[in-house]
Amino acid sequence: MASQVSLRVLSEDGVQQIHDSSLRLLQEVGIEIEYEPALDILRAAGQRVDSGRAYFDPEYVQKMVAQAPEQFTLYARDPKFNVEIGGDNLVFAPGYGAPFVIEKGKRRASNWEDYMNFLKLAHVAQDIDISGGMLVEPNDLDDRTRYLDALYAHIRYSTKCPMGSSYGAEGANDTMGLLSPVFGGRDALKAKPAVITLINTISPLKLDARQTGALVEYAKMNQAVIIASLVMAGSTGPATLAGCMAVQNAEVLAGITLAQTVNPGCPVVYGSASSVTDMHSGSVSIANGEAGLLAAAAAQMAKFYGLPSRSGGGLTDAKTVDGQAGYESAVMLMSPVTAGTNIILHTAGILQYWLCMSFEKFVLDAEIAGILRRFKRGIKIDEDSLAVEVVAKVGPGNHFLNQMHTRKHHKTEFRKPLLSDRQSYEGWVAESLTAEDRASQVCRKLINAYQDPGLDQSLQKELQSYIESRKEELLK
């Protein structure tokens, strides 16, 4: 049953006006694309290309976007972790790409050990649905080849779906080169997409060589891509949220049009990470009412096009696991969940506008995700749930604690918290643990609960020799 929880922040007319403005931008201003093969593809499809810019015909854009599936399956190594992306489905993905870890308010460069611990957390955490991508940057590994180690770790140590490298055509092909043997060869992989990759545009109105190169390769192989725009309202886009939406929408439609030109029907996700600029410092601020609106509006635009969407996250500008981290993340998760966003990247772990990851924050955010998954499930209404019979049986002034109806239903109606403290004062004060303290304990427990899912020895050897030969080439 479709969720009845549905936040709408744009009127139908508003959606249409944003759409019209974006088509105008695509046609009149065009998108600068720094990847020659992509310009060739668009030119061959009849689009005007001039001085590195592609100018899109509105009808062509709409025709291409209409080819994209409304929903698709992402296949995991363990089928119980397959995820549906699109429709009424909700997928939570961990934080992505931070170069720092913050522990107890102290920031340091993240390393391989952190990476592996976040991978274990992502694999074990019940409300995190895919294992993610570059969970934190392993700064202690060679930056030219670390994406290979990172990807191998996902395939080897988790059976949830991973995210791919967007490090150009090469990164995409290495990603698929490593996945192919595990999923039964290239044809099997092509038939059943097993990786989803974040492709970022450059705002305003630009696609760079690296991301576009990866986009084209993934599209050819029918692997899923999130085409995401991050307009910083006030600096890399207009200060008005409507203008920001129009720019974002143009960029995302351009990416999707390109992907659908390469391979009609390939799985794509409409992505948004847009937010506002702090007008004092010029820094991005990723968690606020405006960003919440943009996250919800992105979901609405995606639905208008019949596309799956990505927006929001456990986002915050805070530098430590404090009240600000909690309230900002809750808002930035609640908005997209209630608006029907399908995949939420950066669900867990983020601090300081995507720059930092925190183990404690990961647990805190996973709790918010669990709460919101319950929220989205909504209120089930049927004869049994309306409970007139049991209310009549209990009668006025009595209680329901000793009723079979209660005993049966509380287990599915109520979610049991992973982290929240619901003790009495007496119980709490004995240790006086804050949410951060408890998150640290839960985090250790989850990491300890991790069990190696294993991977066939000959596959391990095959993947390792692939990585070794690639490293030789890359480090030459």
Next chain:
Amino acid sequence: MLLEQLKEAVINGDQDELKVLCGRVLDEKFNPVEAVQNGLIKGIEELGRLWTEGEMFLPDVMMGADVLKLALDILGPELAKAEAAGIKRDVKGRIVIGTVKGDIHDIGKNIVSAMMTAAGYEVHDLGINQDVAAFTEKAEEVGADIIALSALLTTTMPEQKKLVEHLKEKGIKEKYKVIIGGGPTTQDWANEIGADGWSETAGGAIALCDRLTA
């Protein structure tokens, strides 16, 4: 087998099954003390253990306690006979519990009452709005070890103090341990009125009773 079934009926909170099983205890002239001690009580203890471990929840324990109470009602006359014949059942302690006069809140008290039952105590629950005389009369009658008073309002808390004074006046304070609870109460209040213990939670109340009856 019958003992195992009695235990299961308590764990499942199944009153219908319990009635059938109690019928069999009576028909088959099964030792009623044995039925309680090695059947029903085992079930309620199992529920208590699972609750402590977080595997079971309040409704499970409260339904189990209800089943146990029902069984004690049905088997009551036979248990009395057995007792008269000198067959005693082990009880951890006897507790008289209720909500004080002027106060009609009883959810918390009901939970504590069920948990005490689950912990192996013989619990006499007076219900709500009870004056101090009702507590002392019942305590005298059943030979209670503990009198437990619940108050959820700041305006009814003084009733807890009144009970302690009442017991002292009658010269029977030393016979009983008085414990108190309820939202606005504190350990300080318990100390001030001369109560023997206070707890904020049902789980804490059991630990408190265990300490006081040890």
